Amino acid sequence: MLEISELRKRFAGGPDAPGGKVALDGISFAVRPGEMFGFVGANGAGKTTTMRIVMGVLQADSGSVSWQGKRLDYDVRRRFGYMPEERGLYQKMRVAEQIEYFGRLHGLSPAAAKKATDDLLERLGVAERRNDAVQALSLGNQQRVQLAVALVHDPEVLVLDEPFSGLDPIAVDALATALQERCRGGVPVIFSSHQLELVERLCDSVGIVAAGRMVATGTVADLRAEEGNTLRVVVRDPAPGWADGLPGTVTVSGDRHVLRTAGGDDQEVLRRAMKAGHVEHFGVEQSTLTEIFKEAVA
Amino acid sequence: MNGLMLVARREIVTQLRTKAFVIGLIITALLTAVISFAPRFMSGPDSYTLGTVNSQQLPLQAAAPQATFEWRSFPDEAAAKQAVLAGDVDAVLVNGTKVLTDGEIDAQLGVLMQSVNREVRLGAVGVSIPALQMESVGADTRYESARTGIAWVLTVVLFMLLFGQAVVVAMGVVEEKGSRIVEILLSSLRPWQLLGGKIVGLGVLGLINLATVIVAGFAGATASGIAADFPPGMPGLVAGVLVWFVLGYAFFATLSAAFASLVSRQEEVNSVLTPLTMVMMATYFVAIYAVNDPTGTLATVLSYVPPFSSMIMPVRMAASEVPMWQTGLSMAAMALALLAVLAFGAKVYERAVLRTGARVKLGDVLRAR
Ligand SMILES: Nc1ncnc2c1ncn2[C@@H]1O[C@H](COP(=O)(O)OP(=O)(O)OP(=O)(O)O)[C@@H](O)[C@H]1O
Ligand SMILES: [Mg+2]
Numbered sequence: 001m002l003e004i005s006e007l008r009k010r011f012a013g014g015p016d017a018p019g020g021k022v023a024l025d026g027i028s029f030a031v032r033p034g035e036m037f038g039f040v041g042a043n044g045a046g047k048t049t050t051m052r053i054v055m056g057v058l059q060a061d062s063g064s065v066s067w068q069g070k071r072l073d074y075d076v077r078r079r080f081g082y083m084p085e086e087r088g089l090y091q092k093m094r095v096a097e098q099i100e101y102f103g104r105l106h107g108l109s110p111a112a113a114k115k116a117t118d119d120l121l122e123r124l125g126v127a128e129r130r131n132d133a134v135q136a137l138s139l140g141n142q143q144r145v146q147l148a149v150a151l152v153h154d155p156e157v158l159v160l161d162e163p164f165s166g167l168d169p170i171a172v173d174a175l176a177t178a179l180q181e182r183c184r185g186g187v188p189v190i191f192s193s194h195q196l197e198l199v200e201r202l203c204d205s206v207g208i209v210a211a212g213r214m215v216a217t218g219t220v221a222d223l224r225a226e227e228g229n230t231l232r233v234v235v236r237d238p239a240p241g242w243a244d245g246l247p248g249t250v251t252v253s254g255d256r257h258v259l260r261t262a263g264g265d266d267q268e269v270l271r272r273a274m275k276a277g278h279v280e281h282f283g284v285e286q287s288t289l290t291e292i293f294k295e296a297v298a
Numbered sequence: 299m300n301g302l303m304l305v306a307r308r309e310i311v312t313q314l315r316t317k318a319f320v321i322g323l324i325i326t327a328l329l330t331a332v333i334s335f336a337p338r339f340m341s342g343p344d345s346y347t348l349g350t351v352n353s354q355q356l357p358l359q360a361a362a363p364q365a366t367f368e369w370r371s372f373p374d375e376a377a378a379k380q381a382v383l384a385g386d387v388d389a390v391l392v393n394g395t396k397v398l399t400d401g402e403i404d405a406q407l408g409v410l411m412q413s414v415n416r417e418v419r420l421g422a423v424g425v426s427i428p429a430l431q432m433e434s435v436g437a438d439t440r441y442e443s444a445r446t447g448i449a450w451v452l453t454v455v456l457f458m459l460l461f462g463q464a465v466v467v468a469m470g471v472v473e474e475k476g477s478r479i480v481e482i483l484l485s486s487l488r489p490w491q492l493l494g495g496k497i498v499g500l501g502v503l504g505l506i507n508l509a510t511v512i513v514a515g516f517a518g519a520t521a522s523g524i525a526a527d528f529p530p531g532m533p534g535l536v537a538g539v540l541v542w543f544v545l546g547y548a549f550f551a552t553l554s555a556a557f558a559s560l561v562s563r564q565e566e567v568n569s570v571l572t573p574l575t576m577v578m579m580a581t582y583f584v585a586i587y588a589v590n591d592p593t594g595t596l597a598t599v600l601s602y603v604p605p606f607s608s609m610i611m612p613v614r615m616a617a618s619e620v621p622m623w624q625t626g627l628s629m630a631a632m633a634l635a636l637l638a639v640l641a642f643g644a645k646v647y648e649r650a651v652l653r654t655g656a657r658v659k660l661g662d663v664l665r666a667r
Binding site for chain 2: 082
């Protein structure tokens with residue numbers, strides 16, 4: 001299990017903010033092996049700061065990060081795969097050489113690094129660019145190379161900061177598949193993203209950060225349950241005042257009345273609606289992650 | 299292979315593959331070879347064309363074995379005058395009593411002809427004069443001009459390589475910091491491995507350059523024949539130069555990397571390196587001074603003071619004779635200074651290289667934590 005507990009980080013402020021800026025205010029969460037964890041939050045919420053602390057490129061003021069019960073140190077982190085928010089590659093180095101180089105730095109033998117590189121280039125759809133300099137690639141393709149760099153050494157843990165931004169739908173699928181495969185192999189994957197539908201589709205669990213605190217964590221289903229589901233009833237041409245006394249709100253469009261309610265006795269609602277008019281729709285509406293997110297950070 | 303070596307290897311392979319490096323190497327080699335030929339054109343052995351009118355040739359060759367003399371004879375003074383004015387001959391001996399020249403006679407030739415003439419006349423009347431034995435009781439100055447030449451070339455080459463490689467190190471550090479590769483690199487390498495690998499790799503390239511210069515210089519000098527004038531102890535000098543280069547390079551490159559890690563953009567490299575550049579320029583100027591006055595107080599004192607010693611001492615070694623213990627003492631001082639700089643550089647680099655954005659203040663880095 002990858003455990004992040006009570007991370008705090010304050011950045012030194014400039015002349016306008018003498019007290020400094022609190023980026024993390026005691027953030028805690030855990031990711032199990034084989035779990036895909038979606039890390040969401042508004043801009044400036046603290047996602048990148050958290051991930052940089054996990055990878056050791058930034059020091060927390062307090063708090064700890066541990067993997068399988070051991071506090072992270074250099075040797076453990078070396079087996080992690082990391083994709084930073086600000087992409088970085090040697091622009092003049094060739095694609096395949098670059099991926100191999102990072103594989104070697106992570107401790108692969110030359111042969112293993114070469115094999116892993118070939119596999120990844122194939123899988124991420126950049127095999128034909130293997131001998132081009134990175135700077136000759138489009139941004140999206142550079143991003144695929146960046147991902148290959150994070151994946152080349154078959155990491156034990158994956159920490160990816162906005163890995164999907166800038167990718168076309170086909171590349172998104174290729175990456176999603178690659179990540180799911182690693183997950184199935186028991187690797188915990190944390191990735192941040194602003195594409196909430198994607199997070200909802202891929203992730204086993206989600207953490208929502210706001211202002212340096214974790215405001216909600218759990219599976220999307222858990223979060224929905226917490227949020228409470230909305231009952232939506234559409235009645236055509238009901239008697240006026242039919243919903244008086246029921247919880248929720250009614251909106252009227254033409255001769256259709258739509259009742260949205262969270263909580264209350266759904267059977268009672270159904271009886272009242274059937275008495276009032278023709279019931280066209282009666283069902284529980286699942287809130288999307290976007291709705292949950294907006295609710296949570298509000 | 300450990301991380302440091304992998305980093306070093308990448309630096310070497312990347313540079314070796316660039317056209318700029320290969321072309322630079324070829325140009326340096328050619329330039330050095332040409333320079334080692336130059337003295338031959340500038341002060342080759344003297345050669346004179348002389349004429350006679352109604353006179354015996356003087357036995358000049360015996361008196362000046364290095365010079366070459368070519369004799370021509372003219373039927374009369376008028377023909378001789380014409381040849382002198384046309385520049386065909388340097389001087390013509392007429393009737394064994396006067397010498398015709400165009401303008402004043404070459405001083406050396408004049409003295410030579412006078413004294414040989416006197417000797418011949420005296421010899422004719424049975425007086426023989428034994429030649430004077432020359433003996434120097436001061437320093438051995440036979441090799442002075444060769445030593446000065448070598449010291450000159452050495453100063454320029456050492457300066458170019460030390461300075462050039464230090465700047466390349468700085469640019470590499472900023473490339474990695476500015477493009478944020480350093481974030482990924484430092485999740486699999488320790489800062490000292492990344493820093494050390496870069497310095498070692500670019501240092502090996504510097505040594506390749508230096509070796510090329512040395513080989514080209516010796517090849518040129520051997521081909522042109524001036525190698526014969528080289529002082530004894532050349533292998534020791536070469537070894538000394540290599541060691542000094544390694545010490546000086548490691549010193550300057552480490553500082554250069556540390557300063558460069560404070561900034562995130564290539565445009566800022568120049569200004570952040572200014573203090574270091576000034577020290578290097580000062581070293582260079584003192585080295586030039588030491589070429590001409592290798593035994594003077596300034597050169598002697600500064601040849602013990604790091605980092606000046608990294609250039610001054612090899613120049614002193616080339617330009618004059620330096621006892622072994624002095625070299626050893628100076629090297630030990632430099633090695634100590636290098637250790638201090640390595641500790642300082644590694645600390646600054648480690649603390650500054652992940653702080654992207656605005657230029658990091660050195661004071662902040664040293665104060666932090
Ligand atoms: N080097 C820094 N110096 C000062 N403040 C910083 C620094 N890095 C981050 N911050 C501040 O810390 C807070 C959290 O930033 P962080 O980059 O972690 O947000 P994020 O959740 O990744 O946002 P985004 O979705 O925009 O990527 C922000 O208010 C940011 O301004
Ligand atoms: Mg971010």
